[in-house]
Amino acid sequence: MAAVVSDSRLAPDSTVAQLFRGHHGELVRLALLMVGDLATAEDVVQDVYASLHGRTREPEDPLPYVRAAVLNGCRSVLRRRGVAHRVTLVHRASQRHDQALASAESEVILSEDRRQVLAALARLPRRRREVLVLRYYLGLSEAEIAAVLGISAGTVKSTAARALAALARDLGEPS
Amino acid sequence: MSAMTRTEERLRDALGAAAAQVDDDRLRPLAGPAPEARQRRPGRLRGHRAFPAWLAPVAAALSVLLVVALAMSLTRGGRHPARPSDGYPLPAGFPRYVADIYQDGVAVRSTSTGAVVTTAMTPDVPGWQLFPQTVAAAPDDRSFYIAYDASDETGAQPRQIWIYQLTWSHGGSANSLSWIRGNPVPGSDVLAIDGSMAVSPDGTRLALTAASPARVAEPDSRVWPDEIIVIDLRTGTRSVWRGGLSHPGRTFTVPGLAWAPDSRSLVFRAIWCRPVPNTNQCADAPGRLGYRGTQVRSLDAAAGGGTLSRSTVLLGQSARYPDIADAVPGPRGELTLAVLSGSPDAARLTVERVTAARGSEPVVLYRSRAYGTAGLPDSVTLGLDAAGRYLTLTYPSGAGYVSGWIDHGILRFLPAEHPGPGLVITAW
Numbered sequence: 001m002a003a004v005v006s007d008s009r010l011a012p013d014s015t016v017a018q019l020f021r022g023h024h025g026e027l028v029r030l031a032l033l034m035v036g037d038l039a040t041a042e043d044v045v046q047d048v049y050a051s052l053h054g055r056t057r058e059p060e061d062p063l064p065y066v067r068a069a070v071l072n073g074c075r076s077v078l079r080r081r082g083v084a085h086r087v088t089l090v091h092r093a094s095q096r097h098d099q100a101l102a103s104a105e106s107e108v109i110l111s112e113d114r115r116q117v118l119a120a121l122a123r124l125p126r127r128r129r130e131v132l133v134l135r136y137y138l139g140l141s142e143a144e145i146a147a148v149l150g151i152s153a154g155t156v157k158s159t160a161a162r163a164l165a166a167l168a169r170d171l172g173e174p175s
Numbered sequence: 176m177s178a179m180t181r182t183e184e185r186l187r188d189a190l191g192a193a194a195a196q197v198d199d200d201r202l203r204p205l206a207g208p209a210p211e212a213r214q215r216r217p218g219r220l221r222g223h224r225a226f227p228a229w230l231a232p233v234a235a236a237l238s239v240l241l242v243v244a245l246a247m248s249l250t251r252g253g254r255h256p257a258r259p260s261d262g263y264p265l266p267a268g269f270p271r272y273v274a275d276i277y278q279d280g281v282a283v284r285s286t287s288t289g290a291v292v293t294t295a296m297t298p299d300v301p302g303w304q305l306f307p308q309t310v311a312a313a314p315d316d317r318s319f320y321i322a323y324d325a326s327d328e329t330g331a332q333p334r335q336i337w338i339y340q341l342t343w344s345h346g347g348s349a350n351s352l353s354w355i356r357g358n359p360v361p362g363s364d365v366l367a368i369d370g371s372m373a374v375s376p377d378g379t380r381l382a383l384t385a386a387s388p389a390r391v392a393e394p395d396s397r398v399w400p401d402e403i404i405v406i407d408l409r410t411g412t413r414s415v416w417r418g419g420l421s422h423p424g425r426t427f428t429v430p431g432l433a434w435a436p437d438s439r440s441l442v443f444r445a446i447w448c449r450p451v452p453n454t455n456q457c458a459d460a461p462g463r464l465g466y467r468g469t470q471v472r473s474l475d476a477a478a479g480g481g482t483l484s485r486s487t488v489l490l491g492q493s494a495r496y497p498d499i500a501d502a503v504p505g506p507r508g509e510l511t512l513a514v515l516s517g518s519p520d521a522a523r524l525t526v527e528r529v530t531a532a533r534g535s536e537p538v539v540l541y542r543s544r545a546y547g548t549a550g551l552p553d554s555v556t557l558g559l560d561a562a563g564r565y566l567t568l569t570y571p572s573g574a575g576y577v578s579g580w581i582d583h584g585i586l587r588f589l590p591a592e593h594p595g596p597g598l599v600i601t602a603w
Contacts, residue, residue, distance in 0.1 A: 033190060042202065113185065114192050137190040164182055
C-alpha cells in the first residue's frame with residue numbers, strides 16, 4: 001500500500017486531485033466492473049474524491065493509492081449489498097440493486113458469452129475478482145496490482161492463477 | 176507475455192465490453208465536498224444523477240438553511256435528530272473504543288476523538304486467504320474478537336470461519352491476534368451482517384450466525400446465515416442451533432443476534448421469505464414495506480445446542496412493527512427495537528422500547544428519517560450495554576456508516592464515520 005509521506009491536506013490542485021481528474025473515466029470503469037452499475041460507480045468515485053479532499057494526504061505513489069481508494073469504496077457498496085441480498089428484499093430499492101447486480105451486462109448489449117464470463121467473475125471471492133479486473137481490464141503488472149491491493153507480488157500471482165482456474169472451471173473450460 | 180488462454184481472452188473481451196459503456200464525455204463532473212454540508216449533515220442520499228454545476232452552491236446554501244432550521248426545531252424540544260457528531264462530550268463511563276473493518280484489516284478507534292488507536296492487519300497464513308467479516312467487542316473494554324472468512328487457496332477444503340482475539344498494549348503501539356479455542360468454525364463468508372457476532376456480557380461465550388454447511392454447499396453463491404453457533408471461549412466447545420424453523424418454499428435467515436444481560440439467553444431475529452423466482456424479492460405482501468415474515472425470538476444458549484425451534488417468540492412482525500431492523504434485550508426483560516416504516520424511498524426509523532408487561536405502552540426513544548437504509552434494513556444496528564445505560568445506533572450514511580448514542584431523543588454522533596458495517600463498541 002502506498003505510504004503517506006506529507007502532512008498537508010489534499011488541495012483541489014494537489015497531485016492526487018489532478019491525477020483523480022485525469023483518470024476519472026478509468027476509475028469509474030474500474031468501479032463499474034466491481035459494483036455493476038454506472039450510477040453507483042460514479043457515486044463511489046465521487047465519494048472517494050470528496051473524501052480525499054478532507055482526509056487524505058499526499059501519498060508517495062498516488063495512482064495505486066487512488067485506485068486502492070476506489071476499490072475500497074466498491075467494497076463498502078458490495079458489503080452493504082451483500083446484507084440486502086442475503087435476506088431477499090422486495091423494496092423498489094432492492095429492485096434497483098437487482099438490476100445493478102445483473103452487472104454491467106444490464107446496460108450494454110453483451111453477447112451471451114460475455115454475460116457468462118461476467119457472471120462467473122461475479123461469483124469469485126472478492127480479492128480474486130479484484131486481481132482479475134486489475135490485470136485483465138487495467139492491464140496492470142503483478143507489482144502494480146500488489147501496490148494497489150497492499151499484498152505481495154507472489155500473492156497476486158497465486159491469486160490470479162487460482163482465480164483463472166476457478167473461472168475456467170465455472171465456464172467449463174480446461175484451465 | 177505468454178499467449179493467453181481461452182479463459183483469459185474471454186475475460187478480457189467481456190471486461191472491455193462492459194467497461195465500454197462509460198462515456199468520458201457524459202460522466203458527472205467531480206466535485207469537492209461542500210464544507211458545511213460535510214460537517215453538518217450525517218448522510219448523503221445516494222443514487223443521485225448528474226446535476227448542473229450551478230446546483231452545487233445552491234445546494235450548499237440550502238444545506239445551511241436546513242441546518243439552521245434543524246437547530247431551531249431542536250431548541251423547541253423536537254425529537255428530530257440529525258445533529259452532527261462533533262462537540263458532544265461522551266457521558267461518564269461510556270466505552271472507550273470502537274472497532275471497524277477497513278479494507279483487509281480492523282481499526283480500533285477512540286470513541287471520544289475518532290483517532291485510530293491500533294490496527295490489526297489480516298493474518299498472512301500460507302495456503303489460505305483470509306478476509307475480516309465481522310467484529311465483536313469483549314466486555315473487558317480492551318479487546319475485540321474478529322471473524323475471518325478463510326478460503327483454502329487449493330480449494331481442497333470448504334470455507335471456514337477463523338476467529339482471533341485482538342488485544343493491544345502500550346497505548347495501541349503493540350497488538351496481537353490470538354487464535355481462539357473452538358477454531359476453525361465451519362461456515363461461509365456471510366458474516367458481514369451487523370450484529371452477527373456477540374460476546375456474552377460475562378465474557379465467557381461468543382455467539383455468531385453462520386450459514387450451515389449444507390447451505391454453503393448449495394450451488395447458489397448467495398448463501399445466508401441460518402444457524403447459530405455458540406463457542407465457550409474457555410474450553411472451545413461449540414454448540415450449534417440449526418433447523419426446526421424452516422417452512423417449505425421459504426428461505427430462512429438469522430441475520431442478527433444479541434446477548435441478554437444474564438449471559439444465558441440470546442435474542443435473535445428470524446426471517447422467512449417466499450422468494451419470487453429469479454429475483455431477490457419476497458412474494459409476501461407485495462408493495463408494502465412489511466415484506467418479510469420476521470420474529471424476534473429468545474434462545475437458552477446454555478442448553479447445549481439443538482434445533483432453533485427450541486427458542487420462544489418474543490415479538491412478531493405486525494402493522495406496528497412492519498420491518499424490525501434490529502432488536503436488543505435490556506436488563507429488565509424489555510426489548511429495544513429499531514423499526515423501519517413508510518415507503519421505501521422515504522423510510523422512517525423508530526427506536527422504541529417495549530416490555531412484556533400487560534398494558535404497558537411502548538416508549539419511543541428516537542425517530543429519524545432513515546437515510547441510506549432503503550433496501551438495507553439489516554444495516555441498522557442497535558447496541559445496549561448490560562446495564563441498559565447506553566444505547567447506540569449505527570446506520571448507513573453516504574459511502575459509509577455513522578454511529579452514535581441516543582440521548583433523550585437525540586442521536587449524538589461519534590466522531591468517526593466508518594466504511595462498512597461491523598463497527599462495535601467495547602464493553603457491551
